[in-house]
Amino acid sequence: MRRQSPLTVGLIYMAIGVLFTVFAVQHVSQSGWGFFAYFLVLLATLDFGSGIRMLMLHFKIKSIQNKKK
Template sequence: MRQSPLFSGIIYIILGALFTVFAIQDLQQNGEWGFFTYLLVLLATFDIGSGIRMILLHFKIKEIKKEQKK
């Protein structure tokens, strides 16, 4: 059974939020922007962007399937 893009998109967004929380905690502990903080923000950006794209893909596939049934 294949995973739906909606499920994958939600997982990506959750991971992006988690990386954002880790970046905020790292920034609060160190008091400055270090390499690790930038890395976490970069990962969060990629994950949230991928999550949004996967969710949009889910709705596009759903729309195409709906048009094919007509």
């Protein structure tokens, strides 16, 4: 099985973060701020954080590879 690049994983995490944000906004507009809305916001925050970390890792690996050349 092929290993995923940090860029791909980062973009997937960012997309999932956007999805959880959309679900949270829809839930808050229908039912107000409850436990489930806060939970969706927490999941979106974790996904955005992981996505940013993976994207930073990708660019750091690329810069190290470019310095070796």
